[in-house]
Amino acid sequence: MHKYRTHTCSELTKKNSGKTVKLSGWIHRKRDHGNLLFFDLRDHFGLTQCVIENSNDFFKTVEKIRPESVVCVTGEVVNRSSDTVNKSLPTGEIEVKISLLQILSESKDLPMPVFGEQDYPEETRLKYRFLDLRRQEMHKNIVLRSKVISFIRNKMMQEGFLEFQTPILTASSPEGARDFLVPSRMHPGKFYALPQAPQQFKQMVMISGFDKYFQIAPCFRDEDGRADRSPGEHYQLDIEMSFVEQDDIFKAVEPIFFKLFTEFGKGKIISKTPFKRITYKNSMLKYGTDKPDLRNPIEIFDVTKIMERDDVKLDIFKKLIKQGGVVRAIPAPNTSTKQRSFFDKYNDWAKEEGAKGLGYIILEKKDGKLMGKGPIAKFFSEIAINELVKICKLTEKDSVFFSADKVKDAERISGIARQKLGKELNLIDSKKFEFCWITDYPMYQYDEKEKKIDFSHNPFSMPQVNFKDFDKTDPLSILAYQYDLVCNGYELSSGAIRNHLPELMYKVFMKVGYSKEEVNKKFEGMIKALSYGAPPHGGMAPGIDRIVMLLAGESNIREVTLFPMNQNAQDLLMGAPSKASDNQLKELNIKVLDKKK
DSSP states (O other), X not given: OOSSOSSOTTTOOGGGTTOEEEEEEEEEXXXXXXXXXXXXXXXXXXXXXXXXXXXXXXXXXXXXXXXXXXXEEEEEEEEOOGGGOOXXXXXTTEEEEEEEEEEEEOOOOOSSOSSSOOOOOHHHHHHTHHHHTTSHXXXXXXXXHHHHHHHHHHHHXXXXXXXXXXXXXXXXXXXXXXXXXXXXXXXXXXXXXXXXXXXXXXXXXXHTTOSEEEEEEEEEEOOOOBTTBOSEEEEEEEEEEESOOHHHHHHHHHHHHHHHHHHHSTTOEEOOSSOEEEEHHHHHHHHSSSSOOXXXXXXXXXOHHHHTSTTBOOHHHHHHHHTTOEEEEEEETTOTTSOHHHHHHHHHHHHHTTSSOOEEEEEEEETTEEEEESTTGGGBOHHHHHHHHHHHTOOXXXXXXXXXESHHHHHHXXXXXXXXHHHHTTXXXXXXXXXXXXXXXXXXXXXXXXXXXXXXXXXXXXXXXXXXXXXXXXXGGOBBSEEEEEETTEEEEEEEEBOOOHHHHHHHHHTTTOOXXXXXXXXXXXXXXXXXXXXXXXXXXXXXXXXXXXXXXXXXXXXXXXXXXOTTSOBTTTTBSOOOOHHHHHHTTOOOOOOOO
């Protein structure tokens, strides 16, 4: 007989009744019935109930042993009585009557329980992550992550992609976030950077003559954590293809995502391919975000022109419009019978979010005509109300909120309000995965803080303006072949068709203040590679963590990550970051200065 087990804790059924078996695992929970003591034995695969009588020499040992101790039991498989069968377990029809028991490892008193799914402070859960991972839901999430990665890897290979590994120690480059720097012992005063993404390397794979590449790539960014973003590091499915246009990328990726979410989506409805395509401009207008949750049927409308009419007497809106502002309308379906407190609550909430508030009109039918009521309704003529109803596709059962502000601020608050209404009014279908592509991102944006033009997305993207017309085109009007894949309000991936022309690359960077010499210095390897014959190429990089988070039905990325950091980028389990010894610093030619308060 095997030293530790003949079966796992999920295998035994009535077919094994009467057989002597050996199981090993953790004591999940104990139940003392006086003359009998029961405990559930747990391993990676499942649970098996074990029972020991008080006449057994090991009874007192089992009585004293703490939960989460590791034991090996030998005993006979017996059928449970019909009234004690546990139909929720694969092993629920049997139990193991213990004859021998060996303690393999004793557990101390637990800082947090493993049995049950109690909510414990995140600090405790991360400090004792090895215990947290034993919990059923966490264990299931990490298994799902492994299966998702295996599924993706197999699909990519089936589609003719080759898997390569790009360097972890590389040079710093402006990719949008802060780099993690690694000091070089052999080159005092110089530093490597951990890659924010394998961007330049994967492009050079294409320039090297390979056709389709992928990698499950670790990426490192010194940025703050959020519920949908890990601080420090994350993993992405890095993809690049040669001789492709935007449509080719979409056609290659969509079937993989459809099959992936069909396989692991627990029967939810998946968007049919091809996925819906929405321009960045339209997404910001209709949804107030470039990460729209399309399960929410509410659409936002621009009603600036209505507010400019002579028969609308809202001076505060007119003043904002003259100052360059806009007015966005957010319909609230089937809310016309709500109490005034419902609407005032949204107005107060908007102010808390930093907006000027949310005006509103409630629709009602009087004498066969649609009329408006509410604090600002009196400023609208009947014709203006009807125009509003027509543009915003409203009925007498609806009401409508208004956000008036500068474009970005109006978009932001209307987008958040749209999603808040969708949730509160139960309009979001939780049984769907709604995918879409957001396309045609602006190449540049104006940085209000720095008072200069900067890149809005990826600096290596191909602009939608040819070389000849580039210099004479207003940079803020230039669009790029950049795209995001979005699902249920989460950005799963960014991507782009790359700029493979060195001379155009110089022009692109010149718009944000880089000289040719600076581009050559900062992107020496990339410019050099592009100068020796580069194919048109493009790709994307879906985030593994967010994919698994969606499939697991979690709202926090730390629930699907094996050993995550906390929001302050600290590893509470291993105690990182930690101080370096004086000898280590001396070897690296580094001196640590006390931070001035």
